[in-house]
Amino acid sequence: MSVISERLAKPRHERVVKNPLPWYTPRFWHGMRLSTWLSTLAKNRFAVSFSRLHTATSITFFCAFNSLFAAADRAIYGRRVAKVEITQPPIFILGHWRSGTTFLHELMIRDPEHTYPTTYQCYVPHHFVLTEPWLAPLTEKLIPNRRPMDNMEAGWHRPQEDEFALGNLGVPSPYLSMMFPSRGEVYPQYLDLRDLTEPEQQHWREALLNFFRRLTFRDQRRIVVKSPPHTARLQTLLEMFPDAKFIHIVRDPYKLFMSTVNLWKSLNEVQRMQGLGDQQWVEEYVLSSFERMYAAFDQDREFLSDDQLFELRYEDLVEDPLGKMRELYSSLDLGDFSRVETALREHLADVKNYRSNRYDLPEEKRDTIRQRWNGYFKRYGYDVQPEIAEI
Numbered sequence: 001m002s003v004i005s006e007r008l009a010k011p012r013h014e015r016v017v018k019n020p021l022p023w024y025t026p027r028f029w030h031g032m033r034l035s036t037w038l039s040t041l042a043k044n045r046f047a048v049s050f051s052r053l054h055t056a057t058s059i060t061f062f063c064a065f066n067s068l069f070a071a072a073d074r075a076i077y078g079r080r081v082a083k084v085e086i087t088q089p090p091i092f093i094l095g096h097w098r099s100g101t102t103f104l105h106e107l108m109i110r111d112p113e114h115t116y117p118t119t120y121q122c123y124v125p126h127h128f129v130l131t132e133p134w135l136a137p138l139t140e141k142l143i144p145n146r147r148p149m150d151n152m153e154a155g156w157h158r159p160q161e162d163e164f165a166l167g168n169l170g171v172p173s174p175y176l177s178m179m180f181p182s183r184g185e186v187y188p189q190y191l192d193l194r195d196l197t198e199p200e201q202q203h204w205r206e207a208l209l210n211f212f213r214r215l216t217f218r219d220q221r222r223i224v225v226k227s228p229p230h231t232a233r234l235q236t237l238l239e240m241f242p243d244a245k246f247i248h249i250v251r252d253p254y255k256l257f258m259s260t261v262n263l264w265k266s267l268n269e270v271q272r273m274q275g276l277g278d279q280q281w282v283e284e285y286v287l288s289s290f291e292r293m294y295a296a297f298d299q300d301r302e303f304l305s306d307d308q309l310f311e312l313r314y315e316d317l318v319e320d321p322l323g324k325m326r327e328l329y330s331s332l333d334l335g336d337f338s339r340v341e342t343a344l345r346e347h348l349a350d351v352k353n354y355r356s357n358r359y360d361l362p363e364e365k366r367d368t369i370r371q372r373w374n375g376y377f378k379r380y381g382y383d384v385q386p387e388i389a390e391i
Helices: 003-009 034-043 050-082 101-108 119-123 128-142 162-168 174-178 198-218 228-232 234-240 253-271 281-303 314-319 321-332 338-350 363-372 374-380
Strands: 091-094 222-226 245-250 309-313
Touching (some): 034 050, 091 101, 091 228, 101 245, 101 314, 101 338, 119 162, 128 198, 162 174, 162 198, 162 228, 174 253, 198 222, 222 228, 228 234, 228 281, 245 314, 253 281, 281 363, 309 314, 321 338, 363 374
Parallel strands (some): 091 222, 091 245
């Protein structure tokens, strides 16, 4: 059987996305400091595959420069950054991976009174204050203009998850599983932060707060961040930012499952430093991390006041984006919606032809999802018997 025939013979839900990025494209780990990179390698016994040695070598080279730039950034700006006060409570976009958080984030940042962490800032959180004005433009062409997993716009200037910033700052993150994917899930306790020791909790808080201070030092506007793991961290985020606002987006669970499995397999392929292995652990990871995420969220949401949390379904947002955004602004008391309406219309016109991926979902997987995520189905009113999953 030919290679093409083998691919076509595989069920669509089992096809593996091959690395679509050129070899010179920076991986997440290129943004670490040398100490963080070497420490992470040591914890994984330096198990870098021969086929990834050139990538690991380039990461080591750039991490050394990151350490130098970080030291210079700290020497020049450290004292001023430490004095920054975050006067405007952040807005956190919550929701499971592939639930529409990126789309919602793109809508929220059209507001001229909002700012956000860029991809560059999340790659090199320890020196972007110093280097972003000149190094980001010089390296922009190394970044693909589309995300490989969903074809959405990408680039140094585009919004990014602050979870990547935390990882590159040396904070343990579940995202580090992408580096050595054949070893499976890592740092599950850092999803909801509940089982961390007090020093670990303090380290996590200080890293996030310092990153937010650095963002505010560069831009005084209100920070809007999106990071799916924050969905499980309401208690900690509220303790840090008691007046923060939260937007929670949900989506059809069947579509979430297949799309998230595809996401992790794609990221594992792109970011790995070793062979992939069979990746059989990914599906169970998606199921169990969802359960942990929403166990924490359902418990902590009771601490939020009515004007702190707005929930919406992805399907409703796509159907009537302006209407849902107007409702969101009113519910969270975010000010005059007219200041952002024109920009929203222009953005929506630009993305109107976007089409999501589509996968078949086998009946046995639907059964598993129905059983394990039943509470989510019921709370958010999703039908448990769709014919297919479109992602």
